[in-house]
Amino acid sequence: MRHVxxxxxxxxxxxxxxxxxxxxxxxxxxxxxxxxFAGKYGPGPKLxxxxxxxxxxxxxxxxxxxxxxxxxxxxxxxxxxxxxxVVGLDANLAAExxxxxxxxxxxxxxxxxxxxxxxxxxxxxxxFDYGWFxxxxxxxxxxxxxxxxxxxxxxxxxxxxxxxxxxxxSVGLGGLLWLRAVYGDKAPEAWLKLNNKIVTVTKGWSDAxxxxxxxxxxxxxxxxxxxxxxxxxxxxxxxxxxxxxxxxYLQVEVAGxxxxxxxxxxxxxxxxxxxGPDGQKLMPTGQWxxxxxxxxxxxxxxxxxxxxxxxxSIDPAEVARNRRAWINQWMTEGAR
Numbered sequence: 379m380r381h382v383x384x385x386x387x388x389x390x391x392x393x394x395x396x397x398x399x400x401x402x403x404x405x406x407x408x409x410x411x412x413x414x415f416a417g418k419y420g421p422g423p424k425l426x427x428x429x430x431x432x433x434x435x436x437x438x439x440x441x442x443x444x445x446x447x448x449x450x451x452x453x454x455x456x457x458x459x460x461x462x463x464v465v466g467l468d469a470n471l472a473a474e475x476x477x478x479x480x481x482x483x484x485x486x487x488x489x490x491x492x493x494x495x496x497x498x499x500x501x502x503x504x505x506f507d508y509g510w511f512x513x514x515x516x517x518x519x520x521x522x523x524x525x526x527x528x529x530x531x532x533x534x535x536x537x538x539x540x541x542x543x544x545x546x547x548s549v550g551l552g553g554l555l556w557l558r559a560v561y562g563d564k565a566p567e568a569w570l571k572l573n574n575k576i577v578t579v580t581k582g583w584s585d586a587x588x589x590x591x592x593x594x595x596x597x598x599x600x601x602x603x604x605x606x607x608x609x610x611x612x613x614x615x616x617x618x619x620x621x622x623x624x625x626x627y628l629q630v631e632v633a634g635x636x637x638x639x640x641x642x643x644x645x646x647x648x649x650x651x652x653x654g655p656d657g658q659k660l661m662p663t664g665q666w667x668x669x670x671x672x673x674x675x676x677x678x679x680x681x682x683x684x685x686x687x688x689x690x691s692i693d694p695a696e697v698a699r700n701r702r703a704w705i706n707q708w709m710t711e712g713a714r
Contacts, residue, residue, distance in 0.1 A: 405435045407644045410448055410461035413441040414584065421664025428660075429651050435644055444582055445548040445631075449475055456480065462639030463648055465506070468548050469630040469691070470555060472503050473698035481634040485646065490653040492672035494630060495689050503632035504653050507667035510626035510686050511552040512619035513539065513597040514587075514604045520596050523620040527560055527568075530597075530622070535574045540586045540595040542579065544705050548629070549583045553599045554708055555697065556627035559690040566707050602626065602683060607666050609679040618684075625688030631667070 409416075416422035416439035426437045440460065442448040445467050452459055457480065467475055475481065484504045491498035491505045498505060513530065515523045524530040530539075542550030557565040557572075577595045580586040590598035602619040609615060633652060635645050651657050658669040662676050669676075 405641055405644060407433070407435050407437045407463070407641050407648060408440055408461050408639075409437060409463045409465055409648065410440040410442065410451075410459070411465040412444050412448060415466050415665070416441045421660040424660050424664060425652065425657060428656055429648055432651070433644060433647060435641075437648070444546055445471055446546055446551065452480060453478060457638040459636060459638065461636055462641045462645040463633060463635060465633040465652065467503065467632050467634065468552075469503075469505075469628075469632060469694055470548070470551055470697045470701075471694075472500070472632060473694035474701065475634070476502055477698065480636055480638070482637045482642075484633075484635055484649055486650065486653055489671060491670055493668065493670055493674070496628065496630075496691065498630070500632075503634045504649055505630045505632050505670040506652050506657070507661045507665050507670055508628065508630045509601045509603045509667040510628055510689065511549065511556055512600060512602040512604075512621070512626055512686075514590070514600045514617060514619050515597045516616050517618050518616045519593075523597070523618070524622070525620070526623040527557070528624070530575075530620075531568055531571045533575060537575050537597070538577045538595045539572075539575050539597045539599070540577050540580065540589050541599040542583055542586050543581055544708060547580075547582045549586075549599055549601075550579070551701070551705075552627050552629055554704060555692055556690065558704060559627055559692055560624045565704075569708055601629075601667065602685065603666050603668065603680070606662070606677070606679055606683055609682065610663060610677055621684050621686060623687075625690045626686035628689040628691050630670070631665075 411422065414420050422439055430437055442451055448464060448466060449471050452464065481502050483501045486504050494505060494508055524533055541553055544550040544554040557568050561568045578589065580589070583600065586598050587600060589595055597620070605617045605619060608617045633649055635649060639645050653671060655674065658671045658674045661667055661669040662680060
């Protein structure tokens, strides 16, 4: 009898101690993004803290190397993906991502895309930032940079540049599409001429930019907004983006909801937060990109950044149809 009473008492004590623990459990939201967004130098940590303060939940990032890596992982995992939200695909990959059938409509108002320099209409992918690809240089070392893409291509081999692999990097893919937008079917020939100035092709943006900062290249494929980081964080004004007369390829980064996500309500709330004023104010100095939503105050240093006279783009559906072929062509013809 004592044993039974003792067991009953133990069970009762366990239930009492377990009840508060269960009451304190919070729903968990999983956000897939790339490492530069989720890491300590990106907007991810501040975005996590700000959203958790409003949602009564915990947010966990599932990090991939780059946008292309995220898309590949989604295709591999399918509906079994542990993510609820995907943040960091770009418009160039949107059509291909849509074809997977894994994404649900976002249901956000048009204000989410009100600052974009192009008309945006997409009920699946919501933009959260944008910028233009550009070649960044140090004006103290390169006082007379090329003023056009053609001038860069025709520059002597003594001008050294570093770019990213379009198979693994959205920036590298942007560079490939930039040449495709300007030169069309003659893009491989342009790459071939550019190749004698390329020091190396890196897997991602961080490696390429690091080599440039170490002085191993005169120019690096990056963004027109990259100099803002040096102005604000380092108080250095020698880094500039070369503005080309042909125009610059536009990148719009997007987020989407996964149909099979376990937290659909939280996922929608997070997407609304990311594209709302509180999330958007983190983009200029977290992503070093322009916010997609109008009305967000920019640091004064952004006013010193030059903007392209023309935005270039290729329809995402055309990119989806031709991406692999164009990359294969780049590998066999343009990257020799």
